[in-house]
Amino acid sequence: MTQNHVPGMETSAVSVLKRAVELDHSSRFQESLVCYQEGIQLLLDVLKAIKDDSKKAHYREKIKGYMERAEQIKDHLTREKEEGKYHEQIKISENATGFSYDALFKPYISETLTEVWVEDPYIRHIHQLYNFLRFCEMLLKAPCKVKKIHLLTSQDDGENSSQQSSALAEIKQSLQSQQVALDIQYSSTIHDREIRFNNGWIIKIGRGLDYFKKPKGRFSIGYCDYDLRECQETTVDVFHTKHTKTT
Structure with missing residues (x-):
């Protein structure tokens, strides 16, 4: 991916992750998990392409936060499914x-x-x-x-x-x-x-x-x-x- 593609990928990532957060707040966890996973992947692609170290650090921190939330949702869904409460x-x-x-x-x-x-x-x-x-x-x-x-x-x-x-x-x-x-x-x-x-x-x-x-x-x-x-x-x-x- 070239540097020229980065802004478009960033915009896509922001859009998908914004949707993930909205779904998360609406307790639509299964849907939000799919969006978190897509958004994280897009941010990882952006991370590979950017050269600026401070930007890299910023995105690493963002990715870490979204990954932690995605894991929490995954654990929550697994528990609910196991207990038959979903x-x-x-x-x-x-x-x-x-x-x-x-x-x-x-x-x-x-x-x-x-x-x-x-x-x-x-x-x-x-x-x-x-x-x-x-x-x-x-x-x-x-x-x-x-x-x-x-x-x-x-x-x-x-x-x-x-x-x-x-x-x-x-x-x-x-x-x-x-x-x-x-x-x-x-x-x-x-x-x-x-x-x-x-x-x-x-x-x-x-x-x-x-x-x-x-x-x-x-x-x-x-x-x-x-x-x-x-x-x-x-x-x-x-x-x-x-x-x-x-x-």
């Missing part, structure tokens, strides 16, 4: 942005994740089917080795029933080409919405995967990038269990 709540406000599936699920995805269960009664209409497809794409791009995805939803018995079954069949076939199996089950009594990861995380979203607002137009910002798409108000509850249900 519960975090994220409130998505009306018209909020920055809550794409990548952003929301990233803190809970790890290399040990291989199997996912999605229970959502509303994977029926075209935009909901696309939501599920985007969720699957997010898992394929994430740093994990997902081999199986289970979907439990309700069957559309109206005029869109063939659209639902053909779309899910296409998603299944497409995932198969990526060496991921999709198991589809239907229930007429399903009501709750829940996503379970076999690394112990359970994410319950009030609106399920369907918490995005309809874009204002096909060429409006947020149509393609869901981090820029406005959301509907909903609550996300995150739990951790050592004994994840497998059925």
Whole structure:
């Protein structure tokens, strides 16, 4: 890295670490830990590139402080997980942005994740089917080795029933080409919405995967990038269990 790149890297580090501190103060510890780790790595890269000794000393001190806080959070999370007490709540406000599936699920995805269960009664209409497809794409791009995805939803018995079954069949076939199996089950009594990861995380979203607002137009910002798409108000509850249900 050249000296010319340092200011940009410094700006990025400050931005990520500012977010880490905000999340930390909001008791969103798992998310803050991810940001602390990213920010620390950026500062370490800056440290390698700068020549000024006083600046180096300043950054070493900063890194030390952030590392100590990250370790405290890691210990706290480990204790809560071990005791089965972990519960975090994220409130998505009306018209909020920055809550794409990548952003929301990233803190809970790890290399040990291989199997996912999605229970959502509303994977029926075209935009909901696309939501599920985007969720699957997010898992394929994430740093994990997902081999199986289970979907439990309700069957559309109206005029869109063939659209639902053909779309899910296409998603299944497409995932198969990526060496991921999709198991589809239907229930007429399903009501709750829940996503379970076999690394112990359970994410319950009030609106399920369907918490995005309809874009204002096909060429409006947020149509393609869901981090820029406005959301509907909903609550996300995150739990951790050592004994994840497998059925």
